[in-house]
Every structure is written in structure tokens, then in C-alpha cells.
Amino acid sequence: MTIYTGPVFEMARRQFNLTADHLEIPEDERARLLYPKRAVTVSVPIHMDDGRTEVFQGYRVQHHLTLGPTKGGTRFSANLEVGEVAALAIWMSWKCALAGLPYGGAKGGVACDPPRLSRRELEAVSRRYMQEMIPFVSPQTDVMAPDMGTDEQVMAWFMDTYSMHEGHSVNEIVTGKPVALGGTEGRREATGRGVAHLVGRACSLLEIKPQDCTAVIQGFGNVGSVTTYTLARQYGVKIVGISDHTAAIHDASGLPLEAIEAHMRRHGVLAGFTSQMGIDPHQLLLQPCDILAPCAVERVIDETNAGRLRCRILAEGANGPTTPAADEILAQRQDEVFVIPDILCNSGGVIVSYFEWVQDLQRLFWSETEVNEKLYQLLDQAFTRVVGYAGSNGVSMRNAAMAIGVQKVRAGKTLRGLFP
Numbered sequence: 001m002t003i004y005t006g007p008v009f010e011m012a013r014r015q016f017n018l019t020a021d022h023l024e025i026p027e028d029e030r031a032r033l034l035y036p037k038r039a040v041t042v043s044v045p046i047h048m049d050d051g052r053t054e055v056f057q058g059y060r061v062q063h064h065l066t067l068g069p070t071k072g073g074t075r076f077s078a079n080l081e082v083g084e085v086a087a088l089a090i091w092m093s094w095k096c097a098l099a100g101l102p103y104g105g106a107k108g109g110v111a112c113d114p115p116r117l118s119r120r121e122l123e124a125v126s127r128r129y130m131q132e133m134i135p136f137v138s139p140q141t142d143v144m145a146p147d148m149g150t151d152e153q154v155m156a157w158f159m160d161t162y163s164m165h166e167g168h169s170v171n172e173i174v175t176g177k178p179v180a181l182g183g184t185e186g187r188r189e190a191t192g193r194g195v196a197h198l199v200g201r202a203c204s205l206l207e208i209k210p211q212d213c214t215a216v217i218q219g220f221g222n223v224g225s226v227t228t229y230t231l232a233r234q235y236g237v238k239i240v241g242i243s244d245h246t247a248a249i250h251d252a253s254g255l256p257l258e259a260i261e262a263h264m265r266r267h268g269v270l271a272g273f274t275s276q277m278g279i280d281p282h283q284l285l286l287q288p289c290d291i292l293a294p295c296a297v298e299r300v301i302d303e304t305n306a307g308r309l310r311c312r313i314l315a316e317g318a319n320g321p322t323t324p325a326a327d328e329i330l331a332q333r334q335d336e337v338f339v340i341p342d343i344l345c346n347s348g349g350v351i352v353s354y355f356e357w358v359q360d361l362q363r364l365f366w367s368e369t370e371v372n373e374k375l376y377q378l379l380d381q382a383f384t385r386v387v388g389y390a391g392s393n394g395v396s397m398r399n400a401a402m403a404i405g406v407q408k409v410r411a412g413k414t415l416r417g418l419f420p
């Protein structure tokens with residue numbers, strides 16, 4: 001029996017078991033590696049603007065503490081449940097290990113719908129969530145960061161709530177904070193910047209020129225928008241399709257990014273940009289393009305569409321966008337579709353979060369150029385390792401990335417003994 005259920009947890013479990021089969025990990029060692037060390041569930045009662053009291057459910061899952069504190073984002077999303085949070089925490093573990101960071105994985109969040117909350121209500125949810133988490137987090141045990149539905153402002157409220165409790169400023173309790181509060185230069189852009197950098201690496205490997213490429217990006221929040229603008233402006237990629245929750249737009253001759261940027265600044269969502277370029281969101285993923293970057297939610301590439309993707313590079317900016325059934329289909333299409341798996345592709349975010357934590361602990365801050373140089377160095381190392389492992393073991397890019405991550409955590413647990 002386990003409290004971790006649901007399709008997203010099943011995905012994480014299936015991916016892990018495939019990797020464990022490949023690594024020949026004995027059955028009796030698997031549960032210890034897969035199941036989280038602990039999960040905290042809290043009630044978050046809030047006085048709403050209309051005078052009612054509403055109680056939201058909050059979660060934090062800490063996967064393992066073998067290699068250092070746990071690390072991972074905080075998601076505010078309407079249907080969040082503990083199985084999904086656990087899966088995201090487990091993926092964080094493999095991701096941090098693959099990147100060589102001294103962390104275990106964690107993830108958390110609140111089942112709430114941020115667009116439906118006023119700013120005062122959002123602040124109240126953020127503060128009460130952190131208040132409830134104070135006994136379970138610290139700069140040496142678990143360090144939160146942004147994820148879907150949260151941003152620098154939410155991190156600032158988390159930091160303030162924790163700091164008031166401690167009686168002094170504890171900048172290093174969260175990452176992804178505003179720079180003015182001890183955040184690092186380059187964290188806001190890091191995930192999308194990393195996605196674009198790895199797409200550049202994939203293009204070199206496949207001997208294609210980014211300036212001859214087209215791209216479709218799903219999700220236009222932090223990760224999707226930075227990926228879009230970086231691919232277009234630094235790599236010369238032509239963006240032919242983008243989407244968010246409210247709209248999907250496509251134009252094979254290229255989208256007008258300046259106008260889209262201005263529209264997003266004014267309205268915050270794509271809806272209302274233009275009806276002429278509108279496309280069914282499911283169809284958007286199937287449009288011909290060189291680079292397809294899902295940067296929104298889990299399980300958007302499954303057995304129904306994996307065989308029909310018409311991209312050359314699948315760059316997984318989101319966590320868990322591809323189901324194991326789709327992976328099987330993509331494994332048959334390895335010569336057509338080059339996959340940059342999520343735990344590699346979006347690792348730029350946690351890498352720069354690590355830099356932020358290190359800078360906070362040292363009280364010594366780096367320039368954005370320094371941050372980016374170090375970011376690209378770690379991404380390049382991880383990319384080279386995954387490509388090498390996939391080639392020499394005849395496995396997919398996902399299995400290679402997972403194998404490297406799982407193996408590192410396993411080695412740490414073995415060296416420390418049975419109970420860490």
C-alpha cells in the first residue's frame with residue numbers, strides 16, 4: 001500500500017523500473033530508491049476577500065537526503081495531488097544527481113488556482129504555506145524554488161515568512177528570489193536559457209544549423225517564453241507556433257514575436273492576440289518543425305500522438321511531458337526524433353538555483369556572465385555524458401539520463417549504509 005497514486009506517479013515509477021532493469025538493480029533495493037523519505041501534508045486556511053474562510057491543501061515531498069539537502073520547486077495548481085508532487089520530487093533527485101549537484105529531490109505546492117486569487121489572497125496562501133512548512137525546511141534540509149504558478153514574488157513572501165520566524169534574514173531558505181533579496185542574476189531566465197543551449201548542442205550533434213530551424217513551443221510561462229525568445233534572438237530559430245492555457249497560435253512563415261511580447265505584457269495570456277493564427281492546441285504539437293519544446297504540463301505526448309510528431313528535436317522543458325508508452329514509440333523513431341529528456345533539458349533552473357544558494361551562503365555574489373558561463377559548463381558536461389552513455393549502452397537518451405542519475409543516488413546510499 002502507498003499514498004502515492006495517480007498517473008504521474010505511475011509514470012515516475014515505470015521510468016524508474018525500466019532504469020532499474022537496465023542497471024540490474026535487485027528487486028529488494030528498488031523501493032528504497034524510489035519511495036520518498038517523507039511527505040508532509042498541511043492545511044492552509046485563508047480569509048478570502050469575500051469574508052469566507054477557505055482551506056487549501058499544501059504538500060511537500062522530500063525524496064532523499066543522502067547527498068545533501070533536498071531541492072525543488074513549489075507548484076500552485078488547481079488539481080495538485082500528492083502522487084504528482086512525489087513524482088516531481090523523484091525526478092528532481094535524478095536531475096540533481098545527473099547535473100552533479102549536492103542535493104536530493106523535493107517538490108511541493110498548494111492545490112489552488114492562482115489566476116482566481118487576488119494578490120492579497122495569493123500572499124496569504126504563500127505565507128501560510130511556508131508558515132506550516134517551517135518545521136520541515138531549512139537551508140540545510142530542504143530549499144524551495146519556483147515552479148508552475150509561482151514566481152519571484154512568492155519566493156520573497158516565503159523568505160520573509162521564514163526570516164520573521166528566525167528573527168533575522170535567511171536568504172538561503174529559498175532560491176528564485178528577487179535579486180534585491182539575495183537572488184542571483186540569471187535564475188529567472190535559467191531554465192529556458194538552458195533549454196535553448198541544449199537545443200544548440202543537439203543541433204551541432206545532428207549537424208543542422210539553428211538559423212535554418214523552426215520551433216513550436218507549448219506553454220508560455222517562465223520556461224516557454226524564455227525558451228522562445230532565446231531560440232529566436234540568440235540562435236536565429238524561426239518560431240512557428242506557441243501556446244498557453246488560453247490559446248494556441250501557428251504561422252508557418254513565422255510568428256511576430258515583438259507584437260506577442262507586447263500583448264503578453266498588457267494581458268498576461270495569449271488569448272485575444274489574433275484569431276487568424278489560431279490552431280487547435282492538440283494539432284499544434286503535430287505541426288512540422290525542427291524543434292518541439294513542450295514547456296507546460298505532464299503527459300502531453302502519449303501513445304496517441306508520439307508516432308505523429310513531425311519534429312527533429314524534442315526538447316522537454318516541462319517535467320514529465322512524455323509518457324512511457326510514448327517513449328516506446330519514440331525509441332523506434334530514434335533516427336527521426338532526437339529527445340533531450342526533461343531531467344537534462346530543464347536542469348538549467350536547478351543548476352542556477354544551486355548557484356544562488358552557494359552565493360547566499362557565502363554572501364558573495366557573481367555577475368550574470370559568470371553565472372551563465374558556469375551554467376553552460378555544467379549543462380555541457382551532462383549533455384556529453386548522456387549522449388556518450390546512450391551511444392555506448394545502446395539505450396535511449398531518457399534511459400541514459402535516468403541511468404546516470406539513479407546510479408549516483410544508489411552509489412551514495414550504498415556508501416552511507418542502509419539508513420540515511
Ligand SMILES: NC(=O)C1=CN([C@@H]2O[C@H](COP(=O)(O)OP(=O)(O)OC[C@H]3O[C@@H](n4cnc5c(N)ncnc54)[C@H](OP(=O)(O)O)[C@@H]3O)[C@@H](O)[C@H]2O)C=CC1
Pocket residue numbers: 073146147148149150191218219220221222223224243244245246269270281295296297298317318319346347349350
Ligand atoms: N520555473 C522553472 O524554473 C522550472 C520549471 N520547470 C517545468 O516547466 C514547466 C512550466 O513551468 P513554468 O514555466 O515555471 O510555469 P509557469 O506557471 O510560468 O507557466 C506555465 C505555462 O504553461 C501554460 N499551460 C498550462 N497548462 C497548459 C496546457 N494544458 N496547454 C498549454 N499550455 C498550458 C500556462 O498557461 P496559462 O498562463 O494560460 O495558464 C503557462 O503559459 C513545468 O512542467 C515545470 O515543472 C522545470 C524546471 C524548472
Ligand SMILES: O=C(O)CCC(=O)C(=O)O
Pocket residue numbers: 071072073074092095143144145146147175176319346347349350351353
Ligand atoms: O530551482 C529549483 O530548485 C527547482 C526547479 C524545479 O522545480 C525543477 O527543476 O523542476
